[in-house]
Amino acid sequence: MPRSITKEALLDAAEAIVLESGAAHLTLDAVAERSRISKGGLIYNFPTKEALLVAMIGRLIENLENRRERIRRELAPQNPSELMIEIKVLSSLVETDARRSAAILAVIANRPDLMEPFRETLCDRFTKRILSEGHPERSTILFFAAFGLHFAEMLSLPFLDPERRKKVYADLLSLARADNDLGSPAHEADLQGGQT
Amino acid sequence: MPRSITKEALLDAAEAIVLESGAAHLTLDAVAERSRISKGGLIYNFPTKEALLVAMIGRLIENLENRRERIRRELAPQNPSELMIEIKVLSSLVETDARRSAAILAVIANRPDLMEPFRETLCDRFTKRILSEGHPERSTILFFAAFGLHFAEMLSLPFLDPERRKKVYADLLSLARADNDLGSPAHEADLQGGQT
DNA sequence: TTTATTGTACCGACCGGTCGGTATTATACC
DNA sequence: GGTATAATACCGACCGGTCGGTACAATAAA
Structure with a gap:
């Protein structure tokens, strides 16, 4: 517990x-x-209030990581890229969950310094994992598109209705999958076993 | 004045x-x-504090719109799509300006309701203008990538170093330009003259 | 009894906002 | 010209109330 x-x-x-x-x-x-x-x-x-804020980010990160591991297992048969997993994670946050992430805004507002660990986690994942996969230019664009979509939802900017949003996430995922299948058809073992 | x-x-x-x-x-x-x-x-x-917050968003919107009009004039010879303009606007916000946009967070934190006009402005521009141009799927991805990149910078999430970021914006712009040139080679007049 | 947990009264710092006043400049009247 | 009037821009002490946090008695669990 x-x-x-x-x-x-x-x-x-x-x-x-x-x-x-x-x-x-x-x-x-x-x-x-x-x-x-x-x-x-x-x-x-x-x-203290700080402890509450820290716990708020903590739970958010925990939630994200649980999702990520679950999705990693689900997608395992497809030998997915980190980018694919990340896109799936973000798209799995339906409206409610996405808006819950807005709790981060409270932390930024009250104690911006407490964001540091979260910042590092997020950026590390991006640079160390996603960027190191094949075709970084395309991966970057796909990643930021998913990220932007998530933030828009978080701030409840009604750019897209739910169906359209789902469609965009699906598009992003299939583009990422295409890159993944195309980029490394020969060394699947590397992606599977590599643990840096 | x-x-x-x-x-x-x-x-x-x-x-x-x-x-x-x-x-x-x-x-x-x-x-x-x-x-x-x-x-x-x-x-x-x-x-009142509300008046201060309203003025803060006001200046931000004003700044964005000035940039947009300037860039629209600069790009006019290229017959740019709205998406191209939007990408150029976001990329023109160097680090300092991008972080200044974080003032919005203050408004969201203190008086979320004051965001409404900004929300509408932003979403209208997207749905009415960008989505109505040729190839909405690709435009959406490019737009959200630029948007996500901007937000990352706003929250000073150091995903990318400045040179890389510049490169990504350039990539986004050239992709948008390719779509634009390809999508409507025959009816340039429409885009120029049409004023809806 | 000891220990973990809860409820509530309270504290001082700080918050948004008010208010009486001042300095400066422009205008009006003689 | 000299002086009264008024509008503008700004100042800073102060007020009622809210904030994060403390103190401590009451209760529950062991």
């Missing part, structure tokens, strides 16, 4: 507040009231 | 605070202190 029920409820409440009212309204009292847990209970579980 | 020197100084200070310390630290006292204008002076120019 990595986190208690109480902690989860508090984090849920915090996310909900950010979504509904903006990061500026994320106050300890508001979190306590919304979760129907007393302020004392909140402070017991998260001694 | 659309805005006074004082107002500009106050908006500069507000942007700087958001960049350095996060939206939560954007307080009236902080803006006054940083701009070395008294709190009274600040309130004289922006009667």
Whole structure:
């Protein structure tokens, strides 16, 4: 049990507040009231607001990594590129989950410095894994398209209706798959076994 | 003279605070202190915090639209698509300008509702103009790639070093140009004259 | 009893905003 | 010209209220 029920409820409440009212309204009292847990209970579980913010990013990263591993297993038979996995991860975040990521905005707003670990995780994955695969120019474009799409959703910018968005993610994935199949038909073993 | 020197100084200070310390630290006292204008002076120019936030988005939109018009004039000989213009606009925001856009985060954090006009502007431009041009699937991918790249820069996610980023923007632009040249070689007049 | 957890009253710092006042300049009247 | 009037731009002390955080008594679990 990595986190208690109480902690989860508090984090849920915090996310909900950010979504509904903006990061500026994320106050300890508001979190306590919304979760129907007393302020004392909140402070017991998260001694400072910083601890709460850290836990919020933590849960977000955890959620993303769980998805990624699940999708990695699901796609394994196709011998997928890291880019394909990443696109699948982002597209798997339906509206609700995508908007939950907006909790990051609360962290950026309150304590930009706490973003550092997340920044590193994200960028490392990109540079070390995706860029090192075949055809970095195309991969970069596909990655940023998926990333941009995700951010648009996160800020609920209604560029695209759900069906169209799904279609775009599908397009991105099939383009990535095409690159992957085309780029390295001979050394499948490298991608599978390589663990850098 | 659309805005006074004082107002500009106050908006500069507000942007700087958001960049350095996060939206939560954007307080009236902080803006006054940083701009070395008294709190009274600040309130004289922006009667409420909301007015300050509105002016912040206003200046951002203004800046973007000025760039767009300038770039539209510059590219006019090439008979550019809206997508090309949009990519050029985003790529013209060098690091400093891109990070200044992060002032939007302050608005989202403090008063998400004030984003509405900006949201509409952005999405209208996309759906009405870019999507209506030839080959919407490719345009969508190119647009979101540019958008994602911009957002990454805004949040100073160091995915790419400056040279690489420039290269990606150049790639996006040449792809957009290829689509544009290929898509409508016969009816240039339509794109030029059509004013919907 | 000990320990873990919760509820609540409270504190001082800080927040957005008000208000009485000042400095400067332009205009009006004599 | 000299002086009263007024508009503009700005100043900074202050107010009511909110914030993150503390103190501590009450309760539950062992």
